[in-house]
Amino acid sequence: MxxxxxxxxxxxxxxxxxxxxxxxxxxxxxxxxxxxxxxxxxxxxxxxxxxxxxxxxxxxxxxxxxxxxxxxxxxxxxxxxxxxxxxxxxxxxxxxxxxxxxxxxxGYGAGIEQLKEAVKAIVENHERTTPYGITFKSPIKITVEIGDKDKRTIVIDSPDAIAHTAASIINSINEIEDHPWMQNQRMTFIxxxxxxxxxxxxxxxxxxxxxxxxxxxxxxxxxxxxxxxxxxxxxxxxxxxxxxxxxxxxxxxxxxxxxxxxxxxxxxxxxxxxxxxxxx
Incomplete structure (x- = not known):
């Protein structure tokens, strides 16, 4: 044709x-x-x-x-x-x-989308709150990796620390969304x-x-x-x-x-x- x-x-x-x-x-x-x-x-x-x-x-x-x-x-x-x-x-x-x-x-979201996804997973895994702390349904941890070749790894596995991190993000979510860095976020594609x-x-x-x-x-x-x-x-x-x-x-x-x-x-x-x- x-x-x-x-x-x-x-x-x-x-x-x-x-x-x-x-x-x-x-x-x-x-x-x-x-x-x-x-x-x-x-x-x-x-x-x-x-x-x-x-x-x-x-x-x-x-x-x-x-x-x-x-x-x-x-x-x-x-x-x-x-x-x-x-x-x-x-x-x-x-x-x-x-x-x-x-x-x-x-696409893998940057900035606000990653934070929302992490908080959602933490909240859904919450089992109960007692005077002695937070209990999760399944074991949970947050891993921070710094560097490439000489990688440094920090693991947060304290339920209380993880719960407070999620709570802090939730309480500040409006400010985080309005921040210019989050407004200009880009998606990474593979x-x-x-x-x-x-x-x-x-x-x-x-x-x-x-x-x-x-x-x-x-x-x-x-x-x-x-x-x-x-x-x-x-x-x-x-x-x-x-x-x-x-x-x-x-x-x-x-x-x-x-x-x-x-x-x-x-x-x-x-x-x-x-x-x-x-x-x-």
Whole structure:
């Protein structure tokens, strides 16, 4: 297919589906304030990656093989889905999930977030307070490490000292949050990779979110008519076939039924992926 025009305002009509899901996952918040700017920050990145053939870094599937896959094409046509628009949706979802689950980044909070997390853990571990001191449910200690090569370690394991430390932070939390150092805190990111089952679940979830968008929820909700026996209009089975087609999984069961995918959906229901996308 020819390259996409690099215009984020008057976009290529083939990007309609891709743009719709990108606005949900990677919205440009400034678009609510300023007019004539792209409604998703993912759009210019995707267009550039597509035109420079960088999408092939993850997937080896092609448009030719996509249109030649009769079962996928029959389902898309049965649902009245535009073949080319769906192709770019598939490319984006595949690229986005790879950027999250294969080459994702996990952020570790600095400053106030670390303090809040530590205090929360201490408070949840509190068992009782007596005239003789504090008792915790489980053994607890605070470790302070100074230096790298010649490391110096200080361990605070006194329940009373730990409890007073937590109480001091709680009593001063408003002042701590308002301090300029905390206002300017940054997150530290390190590379991370999610399990394959999570990647597959996220791939499905993005398609599910797309099909639930207001413009498409009714539009692509069809039932088989007479003469369409043998035609699958199941969107879950469609995504299952796409999982095998893109080789997110080489398990042929994904191409034969949606049973495996339904198991993954049940396994990861309600999951929140904390990885940050390294591409978008």
């Amino acid at each position: 020819e390259k996409l025009k690099e215009d984020c305002i008057i976009t290529d009509e083939r990007l309609e589906y891709m743009k719709a899901i990108a606005e949900l996952y990677v919205p440009n918040l400034e678009a609510e304030i300023y007019k004539n700017i792209c409604t998703t920050t993912a759009l210019p990145i995707f267009i550039k990656r597509y035109n420079q053939n960088k999408l092939k870094e993850y997937g080896k599937f092609t448009y030719e093989k996509y249109v030649a896959n009769k079962e996928i094409q029959d389902t898309l046509k049965g649902l009245r889905i535009d073949i080319d628009k769906f192709w770019f949706l598939l490319l984006f979802i595949f690229d986005y999930t790879c950027g999250t689950c294969i080459d994702g980044m996990k 590379p991370t990779e999610e399990k394959q089952t999570i990647h597959i679940w996220m791939f499905y979830k993005m398609f599910q979110d797309f099909f639930n968008l207001p413009p498409y929820k009714k539009q692509f909700n069809r039932r088989r008519k007479k003469g369409e026996q043998g035609l699958s209009l199941s969107k879950i089975f469609l995504v299952s076939k796409l999982i095998y087609f893109t080789r997110l999984s080489t398990n042929t069961k994904f191409d034969e039924s949606d049973e495996n995918l339904r198991g993954y959906i049940s396994l990861h229901k309600g999951r929140i992926i904390n990885s940050v996308n390294s591409i978008y």
